Structure formats: C-alpha cells, structure tokens
Amino acid sequence: MSEDRALSSVADVSVALVVVLACVVVFVSFLDAGESEYDPAAADHTAETLGASTLNVTYSLEPVLENGSEHVPAVDDERAPYDSADLQRSTHGSTLGHVGRAALAAAGFPTEQGVTYPLAVGTGYAETLDERLVVSLVGSNFATNVTAVWEPFEGASVRGIARFGEPIPHDVERSVVRTTTASELPAAQEDAVAAVESVHNTTDGNESGEKYAAVARAVADAIVNGTLGDTQRELETSGVERAVIVSRYLRFADAVEGVTRGSIHEKLARPRADAAALTARLADGLARQLAAELADTFESPHEAAAAVSTGEVTIAVTTWER
Amino acid sequence: MSDLPPDASCSWFERDRRGGTEPLAALVSVAAICVAISVYAGFASITLSASTDSSPDRATLDSVWTATSDDGIVDTRERTFEDLLGPAELPRGYRVAVTLTVVGEDGHLSTVDRATFGENATPADLEPPPGADTDDRPVAVRLDEGDIRPGRLRVVVWDE
Numbered sequence: 502m503s504e505d506r507a508l509s510s511v512a513d514v515s516v517a518l519v520v521v522l523a524c525v526v527v528f529v530s531f532l533d534a535g536e537s538e539y540d541p542a543a544a545d546h547t548a549e550t551l552g553a554s555t556l557n558v559t560y561s562l563e564p565v566l567e568n569g570s571e572h573v574p575a576v577d578d579e580r581a582p583y584d585s586a587d588l589q590r591s592t593h594g595s596t597l598g599h600v601g602r603a604a605l606a607a608a609g610f611p612t613e614q615g616v617t618y619p620l621a622v623g624t625g626y627a628e629t630l631d632e633r634l635v636v637s638l639v640g641s642n643f644a645t646n647v648t649a650v651w652e653p654f655e656g657a658s659v660r661g662i663a664r665f666g667e668p669i670p671h672d673v674e675r676s677v678v679r680t681t682t683a684s685e686l687p688a689a690q691e692d693a694v695a696a697v698e699s700v701h702n703t704t705d706g707n708e709s710g711e712k713y714a715a716v717a718r719a720v721a722d723a724i725v726n727g728t729l730g731d732t733q734r735e736l737e738t739s740g741v742e743r744a745v746i747v748s749r750y751l752r753f754a755d756a757v758e759g760v761t762r763g764s765i766h767e768k769l770a771r772p773r774a775d776a777a778a779l780t781a782r783l784a785d786g787l788a789r790q791l792a793a794e795l796a797d798t799f800e801s802p803h804e805a806a807a808a809v810s811t812g813e814v815t816i817a818v819t820t821w822e823r
Numbered sequence: 824m825s826d827l828p829p830d831a832s833c834s835w836f837e838r839d840r841r842g843g844t845e846p847l848a849a850l851v852s853v854a855a856i857c858v859a860i861s862v863y864a865g866f867a868s869i870t871l872s873a874s875t876d877s878s879p880d881r882a883t884l885d886s887v888w889t890a891t892s893d894d895g896i897v898d899t900r901e902r903t904f905e906d907l908l909g910p911a912e913l914p915r916g917y918r919v920a921v922t923l924t925v926v927g928e929d930g931h932l933s934t935v936d937r938a939t940f941g942e943n944a945t946p947a948d949l950e951p952p953p954g955a956d957t958d959d960r961p962v963a964v965r966l967d968e969g970d971i972r973p974g975r976l977r978v979v980v981w982d983e
Contacts, residue, residue, distance in 0.1 A: 513848075518851075518855040518856070518859075521855070521856060521859050522855070522859050522862075525859045525860075525863045528863065540881065540960075543960065543961075546961050546962075547961045549961075549963070550961040550963050550973050550974075553894075553895045553963035553971060554963040554964070554971045554973040554974075555969070555970060556972070556973065557928065596973055629930070632930045633926045634973070636926050636930060636931065636932055637926040637932070637972070637974055638961045638973060640960065640975070641957055641959055641977075642958065642959075
C-alpha cells in the first residue's frame with residue numbers, strides 16, 4: 502500500500518528551490534541597483550547656482566550686420582566708420598539672465614523665405630555661454646542640460662530655444678527643475694487682458710475677432726517696441742550704433758508679413774529717419790500676423806490673453822547619472 | 824471514543840496513507856534553502872554596508888556646503904576652508920580634501936580655495952589617492968562684490 506502515498510518527487514523540490522533562488526537573486530540585484538552615485542538634488546543645485554551667479558560674456562556684433570544694405574557698410578568697406586574692434590561687446594550679468602537672453606536671441610520668425618532671427622545678438626554669445634556653463638556646472642557623477650524657451654504666447658510659431666550642455670537621453674532616470682527669468686522684453690499679459698476687457702459692442706459684430714486683434718497688438722507692441730523703441734538717436738548717428746539698429750530694422754522687415762526692406766528704406770535714411778513711424782508700421786504688420794495665429798490656437802480671446810508670455814523665459818534644468 | 828480527534832481514532836493503516844517526502848529530496852531542499860539564505864545575507868550585508876559606510880563623501884559635501892555658504896553663495900575671501908571647517912563638519916576617521924573652483928575669464932576652471940584635513944579633522948598636507956570617493960556640486964562663488972561666478976565645490980573622502 503505504501504506505493505499509494507503521495508510523495509514530493511525530486512523534480513517538484515527542484516522547481517521549488519529554483520523559485521526560491523530566483524527570488525533571492527532578484528531581491529539582491531534590486532538592492533544592488535538601488536545604490537547609485539547620482540544625487541537627485543543635482544538639478545536643484547544647478548538651478549540655484551544659475552540664479553545666484555554672474556558671468557561675463559564677450560561676443561561680436563559683426564555677423565548680425567546686414568551688410569547687403571546701403572545703410573550698413575561692411576566692416577572692411579572704406580565707407581564704414583567702424584572696424585572689427587568696435588563690434589566687440591562684453592556683457593556682465595546674471596547667468597540665468599544670459600541663458601534667457603540666448604533664448605530670446607534665437608527667436609525664429611517663420612516666413613515664406615525661411616526663418617529669420619530679428620532679435621539675434623551676434624555670434625559667439627551662445628557658444629561662449631555654453632563653454633562656461635559646461636565647465637562650471639557639469640558634475641563628476643551627473644550630466645546636465647539647460648534648455649531655455651522664449652515664446653510670445655503659449656504654442657506660438659515664433660519662439661526661441663537655447664540649449665546648453667549635453668543632449669538629454671530618453672532612457673535614463675532624470676531630475677528636472679523648471680524656473681523662469683525675465684526676458685529683455687516687457688511683459689504684455691496684463692495689457693493683453695485689459696485690451697480684451699476694453700473691447701465692447703463692436704459695430705461690425707466681430708467682437709471676438711477684435712479681441713484677438715487686441716491681444717495680438719499688445720504682444721506685437723511688446724516685441725517691436727521692446728526691441729526697437731526709442732531708437733531715433735541711434736538712427737541719426739553714423740557709427741556702429743546706427744549700423745546695428747538699422748540691421749535690426751531690416752531683419753524685422755524680413756520677419757513681418759506685409760513689410761519689406763524696400764518699404765522702410767526711406768524712413769531708415771539718416772536725414773529722414775523716423776523711428777516712431779517705423780516701429781508703428783512693424784507693430785501693425787506683426788499684430789495682423791499674430792491675430793490670425795491666436796484665433797487659430799486658442800478657444801477664446803481671454804484664454805489667449807492669459808497665455809501671453811513675452812516678458813519671461815522658461816528654463817528647464819535637467820540632470821541625470823552619467 | 825467519540826471525543827477523540829479524528830487523527831487519534833484512525834488506524835495505523837490509515838496514517839500510513841498520508842503524503843510524505845523522500846528523505847533525499849528533503850535533505851537537498853533544506854541544504855539549498857540554507858545556501859539561498861547565506862547568499863542573500865552575504866549580498867545584503869555588503870550592499871547595506873556600502874550604502875552607509877562608503878557615502879561619507881555626500882554627507883561631507885552637504886556639511887561643507889552648509890558651513891561655507893551664506894544665502895547660497897560660497898565666500899572664502901576672508902575665511903578659508905581651513906578656518907571654516909573642523910570636527911563639527913568633517914567625518915572622524917577619514918581624510919578629506921575640499922576644493923572650490925570657478926570658471927575663469929579664459930573659460931577654464933581655476934582654483935579659488937583648497938584644503939586637506941587629516942583623520943582628526945585638522946588641516947594636514949595630504950594628497951587624495953586615485954579612486955577615492957568623490958562628490959561635487961555646482962555652487963555660486965563670490966570673488967568680489969558683484970562678481971559671483973558659477974563654480975564647483977568638490978569633496979574627496981578616503982581612509983588609510
């Protein structure tokens with residue numbers, strides 16, 4: 502009768518033991534993987550350092566001069582009242598401010614001829630900044646990426662992005678800290694909200710359209726006047742200041758629909774220079790351009806006004822283990 | 824007899840029909856479980872000790888940062904690391920090297936302050952061995968009024 506007893510065979514026991522051993526191996530490897538040199542607070546530390554420190558950045562304005570224009574002679578042209586040394590600039594400021602400025606300078610305006618960059622500050626600026634940041638911020642145990650984004654309103658086609666440090670890998674655990682810094686342009690959100698509130702009982706019944714136009718006007722004024730406002734004196738001088746500001750007007754003419762270099766040529770000429778008329782024309786054109794985009798992007802003018810962000814740059818600091 | 828539990832009332836023949844385990848399989852299973860527990864205990868002790876004993880570098884970095892920074896800015900112009908750091912900030916039984924660097928005008932790192940400490944947390948002239956535990960963090964360093972550079976605070980901790 503003993504053959505009838507239920508016995509645990511060697512095979513059954515072996516399976517059980519394999520399960521026990523597998524559990525131990527998995528548990529031990531989990532414990533082992535939990536030990537890492539990476540400090541998740543590294544992104545916080547990096548953002549704090551960016552906010553608290555200052556940097557001196559040297560760059561050249563020469564590449565942003567529109568030498569093709571009769572108003573801006575090339576550096577090696579005998580008519581040019583400046584040389585390469587006059588175009589060297591050195592700026593000292595908060596590291597976070599430099600990062601924000603780099604994003605604004607990279608703002609691309611899409612046009613039929615391609616993307617133009619009317620807010621560019623000159624070559625070497627972002628490169629020098631990148632070198633300094635990489636040397637000072639990258640740790641021995643972690644890698645860093647700093648990405649700054651400026652956009653006049655959320656989801657705008659006009660936007661500038663500046664990236665520093667290493668590209669972010671997608672298959673590693675990352676720490677991200679987001680912060681904002683003031684851009685060099687005025688904040689227009691309050692003006693946009695107030696402008697929307699002030700539109701009432703339009704005669705043609707297109708109240709919504711006028712409200713979008715009012716938001717676009719506030720944004721365009723901030724961009725154009727924040728960049729080119731109060732430039733009458735520069736237009737009337739003859740040195741490097743005039744060359745730089747005229748070049749900026751010309752690039753804005755490329756960027757804004759309905760405005761061409763030829764159409765602003767007369768008001769750029771030194772004897773008849775009229776900064777107020779130029780900025781008004783550029784702001785009108787840019788406002789028309791942005792109004793259509795705002796109406797397509799947002800469900801209501803109030804939502805569009807709330808999304809205006811001309812005055813700030815969003816900065817994301819990402820760190821991960823090497 | 825009706826008060827007895829069923830087991831007590833069954834016959835020897837009935838008890839002999841219960842399931843059993845072959846002696847060899849039982850011995851093997853007990854031995855293997857012992858091995859598994861030993862493996863686990865060995866790895867766990869190594870891992871746990873590694874996570875506590877070999878991380879004085881990070882704890883020291885936090886401690887040094889707290890002692891040397893004010894409002895998030897490290898300033899060693901008037902009081903150097905040797906003045907600011909001692910037994911309260913540094914681990915006993917370890918040797919420590921603390922280095923503060925910033926980005927210079929040429930884009931390269933330059934050392935602002937450096938100090939090494941012996942096992943009793945007093946300044947000593949030591950050189951960290953290669954491969955010693957190292958941790959660092961980005962910091963803002965005041966070089967002058969209005970001149971606060973991004974830099975690095977690095978701590979190396981080792982024992983004999």
